[in-house]
Amino acid sequence: MSILKRGMIFITFFGCCFAIALAAAAMSTKFWLEAEAIQRRINPDKTLEVRPNSTGHVNFGLFKGRKSLNVGFGTRLHHFDTENLEYMDYGLWVGTIACLSAGLLMAVVGALFAIVNTATTPVEAITGIPGLYLWNSLAAVFDMLTVILWAVQFHKHLTDNVLLYDANDGWTTKGMEVFGYSFWLVVVAIFVHIANIVIIAIGTWEPKKKDHLQAPESKGGNIMLY
Template sequence: MELVHRLAIFFSLILFTLAFALALTSLLTDFWIETDGLEHNGVISKAIFVHSGLFHGVRQIDWVFGPKFKIFSVFQEIQTHISFMNKTSWIIMLFFIALGLLWTFVGLLISLLNTVIEEIKNVTGPTGIYLWSSLSVTSHGIALALFLHQYYGVIQENVLLEEHLTARFSSAGHVGLGFSFWLLAFGCAIQVLPIVLIFLSQTSSYRKQMHERKAGKRNLSSGAESTDADSTLFMY
C-alpha cells in the first residue's frame, strides 16, 4: 500500500478517535441547553439559571431567601410528564447517538487494523471507512435533527416547571444550545473527513496506476520497435 494511502488511513484513525471522544463527552455532559439568566416578575437575573443534558440537569431558582441549586433527572421528569423533552424523541435520540458511537468505534478499529496490514478489498478494508463514516454521520445527524426539533418547538419557550411559572419565573427567549450539543455536531462534521481522505488517496493511487500502465505500454512499444530495427539491420 503506498505512503499516501497509509497516511490517509492513519489520519482517519485520528479523526475517528476524536469523533468518538467528542460524541461520548457530548452524551455524558449536562450542557445540551443552557440559559443566560431567567426572568422573575419581568426582571432578568443571572443568579437564576438552568442547564441540562440528556440525562441530568440543574435549575437554580431564587425563592426570595436566595438562589436554591437543584439537580434534576431528565428521565424522572419525562416519566412524570413534567419534562421539556418528549419521551419518544428522547428515546430515539439516545438510540441514534448510541448507534453512531458504535459505527464510529467500528470505523476506529478498521482504521487501526489497516494501518498495520495490507489493504483488504471489503468492508474491513479502507473502502469500508466510507460505510462506517456514512453510518455514523447519518445516525448522529438524525439525533441532532431530533433535538433541534425539540429545541425550536418546545425548549426555547420553556425549561421550567409549573411551580416556577406560577411564581412568575420565565425562561422564554433566554435558552440557547450548550457546548454538549456543539460537541456532537462537530464530531458529526469531522466524520465526513475520513471519507474525503480515503477518496482522495484512492483517486491518487488510481491515477498513479494508470500512469504506470501507460508508461509500461510505451516502453513495450518502444522495445518492440527497437527489436524490429535490430532484426532488420541483422538481415542486411
Template sequence: MKMSMSIKTRSLVFATFFVNCIVVGLLLASLITEHWIEAEARMPNSANATGTVHFGLFSGKKTLDRGIGSRSSKIDVPATLRSEPNFMSYWLWLGTFVGTGLGLFSSAIGGIASVMKSASPQKKHGTMCLLFFSNGASAISQLLAFLCWIGEFYGYLKTNVLMAEDRKKTWHTINLSDFGHSFYFVLAGILFVIVNIVILVVVLAMEKKERRPVRQEPVDEKAAGAIMLY
C-alpha cells in the same frame, strides 16, 4: 496477484484513526455532560429574581434565586419525561440519544478498521468498504441526533426548560434559552467525520492510480541485441 499499498496511502488511512478517536471523544463527552440546553430564568414581578437552568440527555441542574438566596436542585431528565409528557418530546429525545450513541459506536468501528487497513500492506477492498460504511453511518447517525435536538429546541425548549412546579411560581425562560456546548460537540463530530470521508476518497483515488500499469516504451530488437552482446 495481490497489490500492496504505498507508505503514503497507509499513512493517510492511519490518520483517519486519530480523527475517529476525536469523534468518539466528542460524542462521549456530549452524552455525559449536562449542557445540551442552557437558559436563564426570570420572574415577571421580581427584578431581583434570577436563575439558571442547564441539562443534558440524562441529568442537569437548576439554580433559582428569588432574592433571598439561591436554591439548587438536580434535574433527572428521563424521570421528568415520564412525569411531565409535555415538557419535551420523548421521541425527539430518544432520536437524539440513539443518534449520538450510534455515531459513537460507528466511529469506534471506523477507528478499528483504519488500524486494520493501515497495518496490512495488502489492498483489502473489504476493509476499505467497512471504513466508508462506518464513517457514513456515523455521519448519518450524528445528523439524526443534530436534527432531533434542533426539533426539540424549537418545538419545546425555546419557550420552556422549567418543571411545572417552577412555572406555577411564575418562573419562566421565554426567549432565554440557547444550545449548550454538549450539543455543539455533535456538530463538531459531524465535521470531523466529513474530514475522514474526504481522506478516504483521496486514498481510494491513490489506490486506483497505483493499480494503473506503467506503460513501457517498445524497445528496438536490434538495440536490445546490441545491449545484450555488450
C-alpha cells in the same frame, strides 16, 4: 499499499478517536440546553413586572440537569433527571440517544478498521478501504440525525418555558433558551467524520492509467500487389 497511503489511513484513526471523545462527552454532559431564568410578579394593576434580584439559570443534558434560582436570598441549586421532564417528547428523546449511541458505535468500528488497514491489506471490501468509507459515513449520518432530532425537540417543546414546575411562582425561561455546548460537540463530530472521508479519498486515490493503442506488427515481408 505504500507507506504514505497507510499513514493517511492511520490519520483517520485519530479522527475517529476524536469523534468518539466528542460523542461521549456530549452524551455525558449536561449542556444540551441552557437558559437564563427570570421571575415575574403581577402588580396590583394586573401588569407583569420582573422581580429585582430574582434571576436564575437552567441547563440539562440527555440524562441529568440542574437549575439555580435566586429569589433574593441566595442561589438555590436543584438537580433533576431529564427523563422526568413532562414537556419533552419522549420519542424524540429516545431517538436522540439511540442515534448518538449508533454514531458512537460506528466511530469505534471505524477506528478499529483504520488500525487494521494500516497494519495489513484486508481482502474483503467491508474490512478494507470501502469499509472505512462506510463506517465514517454511517457515523456522520447518525450524528446528523442526532442533531436533527434534538433541533426538532428544541424548537417544538423547549422554547416556551422549561421551568414548568416553577411557573406558578412566576419563573420563566421563555425566549432565553439556547443550544448548549454538548449539542455543538455532535456537530463538530459530523465534520470530523467528513474530514476522515476526504482524507481516505486523498490517501487512496490513484490516477487512472491510460492504455495506449499499438499498431499491429506485420508478420510477413513485403506485400506485393498484382
